[in-house]
Amino acid sequence: MKKNLFYLFALICSMGLFTACSDDDDDKSCPVPQTEFTAANGLKLNYNGEQMLGKKVTFTPDASDPTKATLILSGNLDLSGALTSKADNQSIGAGVLPGSPVVTLPVTLKIQNGECSFDGTSETTYCTFSYAGKVSTTEMQLDLTNVTLKNSALAGTTWVPNPFDPYEDDQTPIHLVWDAEKKATIEIFPGYESEMPISFIINMAMHMDLIDMGEGEKTTVPAMLCNVLKSITLGADGNISASYVDAAQGGTEAVNTPANVAQYVLLDDSHMKVYLNLDAILASVAKAASINTKGVDMGTVLAQAMEVLLPLVTDGVPLTYVKSEGKLTAYLDTELLLPILKGIVAPMFADEEFVAGLIEMMKADPDFGSMAGMAEGLLKSLSEIINTTSRVEIGLKLNAQ
Template sequence: MKKNLFFLFALICSMSLFTACSDDDDDKIKDPVIGTWKVPAVELDENNSVIGGSVFMTWEAPEDTYLSFLPVSAIPSLAIQMGSVILPQVLQDVTLSADGNIVATYSSAGIDLLGEKPITPVWETSPADYATFKLQGNGKMLLFLNLEKIIADANTKADITTVISQLLELVKNGIPVNYALSNNNEEVKIFIDKELMTTIAAMGPAIAELIPDDPDALGSFGPMIKAILGDLPTAMSKTTKFELGLNLKK
């Protein structure tokens, strides 16, 4: 059950980075960001080391700021490497529809971080009523998650009461997300900033409890990720600049 809960939360977080922006409530949204955005494959150098991919991150804080045993200054590089390996295994694409719905193609088959146990994704399409978006203008956006529908479909409500109550507080007025189009609107960066991350960080300890102890889920990285989540609230209280987001392509 914990494994299913963790992938459910991963899907929710991934979808929270896909939105668009508008100045009105027209039935059909007209904006270059409308369409299907694909998660790019991880980029490797000649030594098979990760050099880029679907995740980018900036994090500035005092030198004595740590997550578990890791200094915050080392987190962006690690996040880019791990995130760019993980995300293509759990998320294939996200479609932003002109009617304001968001549909994701995702897999909960598992994650292989080290290339030791290759996992074949089993792609599924999320229902159209899981998430919607509203355009705000000036690179700002609001995402609305139908958490009651998501949790009911997953049959997980009783297991994640703490996380769900915190998520409901976060999403009731829409989740603010930033975006920037480039390369003739063929690429987009979608990211969250310090203000939103500080709110999310408060849920870190509760989210850590959702991570399964099953070594097939996150391998040897599981305990480290759980410790990092537990330290997030303190680290964000010291942070001066934070950006975390996705690089996506048409």
């Protein structure tokens, strides 16, 4: 009898041992399959303490080592079927970390109670960072902290628009250069025409009071820019923030842009890339698509524009910059602008019906009607001006705060 009790006791102990071993094996197995996490299905992503939207993190466990996994961080702009077939089935948009559309991050997992956690430090071509997170079958929390640009030449600097003085050529917040062989024939006064370079015409137009401020007041484009844009700050973590007055919505006090809406990296001492807020880009495209124009298929135009602009959304907008003695000039240069002007804008203005429609719209507008005669010659010759352009630059002139 005692022997039977001993065997029974041994059997119970051995079963408990096997059960414990089985539990240990379960704890060591990653409970989360390969999953693509977005805000729609449980992704909570923070960048230096601030929420970051519009991104995607793909979690892939290692098939041969249950303590290893890979995170792929990327943009999450879905343009399937919109404007261009090249957008189909692609992850489009600026990446999570500035300068890197896609970041592959190997992590070591700690597995407990059906959840995996991980932490560590890493780097990309342009920045260093720390990370910590946890993932289950239903959600992922990922915190990126201590994100710091490797090239910090502009990090932590704040800039304000160069003041505008209509009587001083260099006192403007707008940088504009446009050199073209073809000049525009414009009507200065009724019955009097003159040929002028397009850069002179645009500068002249920007110095006119054309923008309606309400209550009978009007202002110029540079003055409006100075009134609206108060400052731009380039953060050490790659974020760009701006202080501005939302005059379009009736605002009178300066407000700050939300975190993580725009990022930048410096490529060298004179070139940078800026990564723009994707929602703002889509809103602008949707607004443009609603314009009713004559003679031009705007759907086709927008499709052509997106073919050019989509790479800029993911890979960043290249800017040339010059920093000297408390001044910063940043602008889009000829290499970027001229193909866009020749491929998209010039064909539009080569269409006589389209140009005629624009002139009719200007004549009907009380603010621009007086300029219709002067603008007619420019609009009709703009296509040829673009096709003879050798240099074109547009951007901002800023001063250190």
